[in-house]
Every structure is written in structure tokens, then in C-alpha cells.
Amino acid sequence: MTVASISSVFNAVARHFDDPRAVDALCLTVCPDDQAPVFLTPTQAWDALYGPTPDLDLAASVWRAVLLAARTAHGTTEKWQLLFVWLATPRLTGTVLRICRRLRADRTDMEAEMVLSLLEGLHSDEVDSVDALLRTARTRAWNHARAGGRETACATVEGLANDRATPDQESPEVEPARPLQIEVTRYGQADCLRAEVRFTISPERVSRHALSALRGVAEQLGDPRRTWDSGRRRHLAKGHSPRGTARR
Known part of the structure; x- marks a missing residue:
């Protein structure tokens, strides 16, 4: 029992x-x-x-x-x-x-x-x-x-977007999405004045920020196939083999 x-x-x-x-x-x-x-x-x-x-x-x-x-x-x-x-x-x-x-x-x-x-x-x-x-x-x-x-510690904005959960069907009342209160704490600056920053943001805006951040990361990384193709074209334009050595 x-x-x-x-x-x-x-x-x-x-x-x-x-x-x-x-x-x-x-x-x-x-x-x-x-x-x-x-x-x-x-x-x-x-x-x-x-x-x-x-x-x-x-x-x-x-x-x-x-x-x-x-x-x-x-x-x-x-x-x-x-x-x-x-x-x-x-x-x-x-x-x-x-x-x-x-x-x-x-x-x-x-x-x-x-x-x-x-x-x-x-x-x-x-x-x-x-x-x-x-x-x-x-x-x-x-x-x-x-x-x-709503009060979960998170290191990134992407994490806030991913932590949004769906309630169970057994819950009789499903609350609408509420604005999120985000608190930013600054660490590592003991020699100066610092304060916590608190602001309110809508869940939709959090999702947009997350997508923008992910898009920025993807653009910084770039497409490895595109990088390889551009390097190959430069080698061919100079008359060199893309492998760097020509066989006789």
C-alpha cells in the first residue's frame, strides 16, 4: 500500500x-x-x-x-x-x-x-x-x-523559449500566456557599483529573440560546403589543383 x-x-x-x-x-x-x-x-x-x-x-x-x-x-x-x-x-x-x-x-x-x-x-x-x-x-x-x-534560472534567452511547457488536459483551467518578468544579474565586477535589471517581455518576443539568436549563430558558422566550394574555385582560377599538388 x-x-x-x-x-x-x-x-x-x-x-x-x-x-x-x-x-x-x-x-x-x-x-x-x-x-x-x-x-x-x-x-x-x-x-x-x-x-x-x-x-x-x-x-x-x-x-x-x-x-x-x-x-x-x-x-x-x-x-x-x-x-x-x-x-x-x-x-x-x-x-x-x-x-x-x-x-x-x-x-x-x-x-x-x-x-x-x-x-x-x-x-x-x-x-x-x-x-x-x-x-x-x-x-x-x-x-x-x-x-x-515562471521563476526558473536560465543563462540564455533561447533557454527561456524552450522552457515553455504545455499543461496537462486534466487541468480544468488553462491560463493564457502571461508576460515574463526577466531579471538580469551582473557578476564579476566587485570593484564598481552594480544593480539587478528587471524588465517585462512578452512570450512571443522571447520566441522571436531566440530565433534571431539562433539565426545569428548559424550565419557566423556559415555553410561548410559553401566555404569548400569557394576555396576550390580560387585554386582552379589560379591554375592549381584543389589538393595543392599536381601529379605528372
Whole structure:
């Protein structure tokens, strides 16, 4: 049941529920429709949601019970909130991996943003369903990754153009391209006054600058075939062999 082997918030929560003492301390009261209440341990609740033979009706009842306990259990709210986060991690891990792959974000930061979003949602009455809580957590992680991507250190203008990433389709709101704030720091001049230069530039202009820079590099390098042909014509015009020696 442990999600991944790297150090992360999701992994820390999973290790907590790997402890038998933490599992035995909780007993979730689930009330399926038109049936007698069922008492489940955290492990049994996990199996009801993600087991090999899931019961959709029982799974819906488990989500309702754990959400209710995480919001209304007096004096023990924290442990039920932790249980809610643990049961929600399989439904969030895929989004974390997509964000990290597409936007090159840090996985630990993304998981932390999602957990904070879940906890804030549990303390708020505005979000009244599990799906809405998970959707809000995914959106918050996407926005946090995009905001971090706008402040990436880069040595060249070409790198800024190449670092523009496309968000995943799972993100419900795709933000339009915003102007970039570029900060230029000058180093290596300790004997004089210097200051950072900050200016704003549009993404389209960054792309144009990148193409111009690449075109300039190509013109400086030149075409090696053209250089060889021009040298060959000069040798022939002087009556010499292009190899520099004539055979008899």
C-alpha cells in the first residue's frame, strides 16, 4: 500500500498507516444504503476502494463516512483527516507525476500543495464532495507548478523559449500566456557599483529573440560546403589543383 519509495508527503502518510498501532486505533462506521452499519479498519476501507473486486456502492459509502468523520469528529478530527488524505493519494499520484514530467516541478512540493488543499477543503463548507476536493487539489498543484516555472534560472534567452511547457488536459483551467518578468544579474565586477535589471517581455518576443539568436549563430558558422566550394574555385582560377599538388 506504500505509494513510492522517495521521500514525500504521500509516502510519510503511507508509512503512518503501515504501523499496526495506527491502524488498530481507528474504526470507520460505514452505512451502506438500506443496509446495517459496517465497521471497517483503515486497511479494510482501502481494500473496499482499491481492492481487486471493488464494490462501487460500498466505495461511495466509505467516502461519505470518511469525509463526515474528517469534518465532524470532535477531538479526533486530525486522525480522520489523515485517513482521508491517505485514501485520496492513489487518486492524486497520477496527476503529480504528469505535473512533474510536463512542468519539471518538484514532486515533494506538488504533494505538499495537494495535502494542504485537502486539509483546507475539509475545514471549509464550500466544498461538499470528495470529487470537488480532489479537483481543487489538482488545480492548486497545477497552478503552483506554473507559478514556479515562471521563476526558473536560465543563462540564455533561447533557454527561456524552450522552457515553455504545455499543461496537462486534466487541468480544468488553462491560463493564457502571461508576460515574463526577466531579471538580469551582473557578476564579476566587485570593484564598481552594480544593480539587478528587471524588465517585462512578452512570450512571443522571447520566441522571436531566440530565433534571431539562433539565426545569428548559424550565419557566423556559415555553410561548410559553401566555404569548400569557394576555396576550390580560387585554386582552379589560379591554375592549381584543389589538393595543392599536381601529379605528372
